[in-house]
């Protein structure tokens with residue numbers, strides 16, 4: 001969706017619900033609902049993840065904030081990140097999943113899976129965390 005102007009106000013807080021509605025309108029106006037099956041949307045999402053990956057491909061590690069990147073490169077990055085987000089939002093909608101609720105629940109589940117005491121400063125996966133059996137309370 002490169003070069004497309006939108007009627008949204010720049011800088012305004014955008015919600016997942018806003019994006020969901022915009023994507024639904026976008027598809028409806030073009031009679032694309034017929035193509036937006038869960039499988040098709042998933043494959044489109046994976047394709048966009050590939051396009052996002054291409055931006056970083058062969059660059060090695062890059063510093064946070066991408067200070068050495070040109071404006072055009074950052075703009076392109078924003079476009080591909082958006083493509084991924086928009087397909088993810090659309091896929092969730094078509095599957096009847098409330099993505100905001102599901103994501104918040106997942107953060108809570110991850111907090112249980114990765115207790116601060118056991119994983120602070122560690123990149124170990126949850127099943128490799130060292131169990132802390134001490135009875136100290138916090």
Ligand SMILES: [Mg+2]
Nearest residue numbers: 048051080083
């Ligand atoms: Mg793209």
